[in-house]
Amino acid sequence: xxxxxxxxxxxxxxxxxxxxxxxxxxxxxxxxxxxxxxxxxxxxxxxxxxxxxxxxxxxxxxxxxxxxxxxxxxxxxxxxxxxxxxxxxxxxxxxxxxxxxxxxxxxxxxxxxxxxxxxxxxxxxxxxxxxxxxxxxxxxxxxxxxxxxxxxxxxxxxxxxxxxxxxxxxxxxxxxxxxxxxxxxxxxxxxxxxxxxxxxxxxxxxxxxxxxxxxxxxxxxxxxxxxxxxxxxxxxxxxxxxxxxxxxxxxxxxxxxxxxxxxxxxxxxxxxxxxxxxxxxxxxxxxxxxxxxxxxxxxxxxx
Numbered sequence: 311x312x313x314x315x316x317x318x319x320x321x322x323x324x325x326x327x328x329x330x331x332x333x334x335x336x337x338x339x340x341x342x343x344x345x346x347x348x349x350x351x352x353x354x355x356x357x358x359x360x361x362x363x364x365x366x367x368x369x370x371x372x373x374x375x376x377x378x379x380x381x382x383x384x385x386x387x388x389x390x391x392x393x394x395x396x397x398x399x400x401x402x403x404x405x406x407x408x409x410x411x412x413x414x415x416x417x418x419x420x421x422x423x424x425x426x427x428x429x430x431x432x433x434x435x436x437x438x439x440x441x442x443x444x445x446x447x448x449x450x451x452x453x454x455x456x457x458x459x460x461x462x463x464x465x466x467x468x469x470x471x472x473x474x475x476x477x478x479x480x481x482x483x484x485x486x487x488x489x490x491x492x493x494x495x496x497x498x499x500x501x502x503x504x505x506x507x508x509x510x511x512x513x514x515x516x517x518x519x520x521x522x523x524x525x526x527x528x529x530x531x532x533x534x535x536x537x538x539x540x541x542x543x544x545x546x547x548x549x550x551x552x553x554x555x556x557x558x559x560x561x562x563x564x565x566x567x568x569x570x571x572x573x574x575x576x577x578x579x580x581x582x583x584x585x586x587x588x589x590x591x592x593x594x595x596x597x598x599x600x601x602x603x604x605x606x607x608x609x610x611x612x613x
Contacts, residue, residue, distance in 0.1 A: 311513045311573035312608060318363040325362060325439035335511035336364045336380075337503040340371025340475065340496050341519040342414075342586025343398070346594045347577050348517040349376045349389045350601025356385040357602075358609070366441050366511065368456075368502040370495035373519070374444035374474040378467070381438040382431050388424070389598055393591035397423055402587050412482030414587075416472040425468075432464035442467075443509075444474040445495035445502040449484055449545035454498035456505050460488035477586075478552070479540040497551045501562050503572060516566060516574040517605070523579035526559030575608045577601055 314332060321329055336355075338348050349372075355361060361380055369377035379388035391397045401419045406412060424430040435442060443458040444467075457470040466487065473485035473492030484491040499505060503514045528534065541549045566574040577600045584597050 311515060311571055314513050315360065315363055315515065315609070319358070319360060323363055325365065328365075332512045333365050333510055334363065335503070335506035335509070335514040336367045336377070337501060337506050337514050337516045338367070338369040338373030338376050339501045339517060339519045340369070340373040340494075341500070342372055342477070343392075343402070343588035343594060344519040344584045344586055344597075345372030345376060346389075346392050346519075346584060346597040347521075347581075347601040347604075348373055348519040349379075349385075349392065350598040350603075351517040351575050351605035352376050352380045353386045353389050353598070354602040354605035354609070356380060356383070360609075361385075362440065364440050364515075366443060366506065366509065368443040368445060368506045369474065370445040370500055370502045371475045371477075373502070373517070374442070374495065375471050376517075377442050377444075378432075378435045378471060379430065381435045381440055381442055383434070384430070388428060388430065391423060391428055392598060393595045395591060397427075398589040398591075398594075402589050404587065413480040414475075414477055414482075416475055416481055420468045420472055432467045436461055436463070436467060443502070443505065444470040445499050445505055446470070446474045446476070447493040447495055447497040447548055447551060449491040449493045449548055452498070452545075452547035452549070452551050454495070454505065455490065455492075456509075457487065457492075478537050478545075478548075484544065491545070493545060493548055497548055497555065500555070500559065501566070503562075503566075513571045514573075516572065517601075518566075518574050518576040520576065521579060521581045522576040526556050526563060528556050573608075575605050577604045 367377040379385040443456050448455045469487045474495045477494045506514045581600050
């Protein structure tokens with residue numbers, strides 16, 4: 311897999327003028343603030359001018375947002391807002407639950423932070439020859455859904471990114487797009503390489519937001535009870551997907567440890583623990599740097 315990346319880089323491969331028969335996908339794992347790890351990996355690809363080596367970019371939850379920044383050509387600029395002192399404390403607000411407000415304010419993140427402050431070119435993302443595939447969960451079927459076909463302009467992209475990252479219970483009312491109510495893509499496909507393979511990608515590079523020594527386990531009991539109650543009220547079809555997450559993650563980890571057309575980049579054991587609701591700027595900057603270093607090591611050594 312990494313040999314294909316290097317071969318395309320050396321040959322100056324660009325979309326629409328490939329000199330190989332392959333379809334190369336980039337799959338970016340989400341995980342809330344843990345996405346600083348995979349964000350750092352994406353930025354290292356951008357630094358090396360490798361974005362155009364891929365044919366499609368698949369992102370789940372925060373991974374979809376990282377993919378959008380990568381295709382905008384300003385992934386490093388976008389990543390800097392992880393540790394901006396006025397951003398995450400206003401996006402992730404645990405006390406907001408006491409006022410019946412979203413704990414994770416994705417509308418503020420899209421419209422205020424990314425559009426007004428950071429200047430994310432949503433239309434430019436859609437104009438990229440590399441196609442973005444935000445992955446979400448259909449709340450009414452409980453199935454994974456690729457929102458690429460619903461992207462027709464900036465507003466639809468903002469809704470798709472919010473829907474892909476719509477954590478149950480924490481992100482407020484469900485987003486609607488394309489006639490569907492959407493939940494976090496992490497419910498059904500936290501590591502979106504399955505959709506990439508179904509789409510016909512022959513090779514997929516997977517950017518992980520979990521450390522190499524992390525093992526999938528069940529959610530804390532209180533979280534499990536709260537999310538289960540929320541889904542029963544709001545999206546009962548998605549309950550099975552929520553309950554199957556630990557086993558699905560273990561199966562994904564096992565498959566990605568193999569070789570061949572799938573390759574994953576992970577940060578090494580002992581990297582800092584980053585929760586999905588972390589807001590500490592120093593911790594997030596450190597995680598970003600470790601992600602970029604992991605990507606550099608993979609590209610330079612093939613490991």
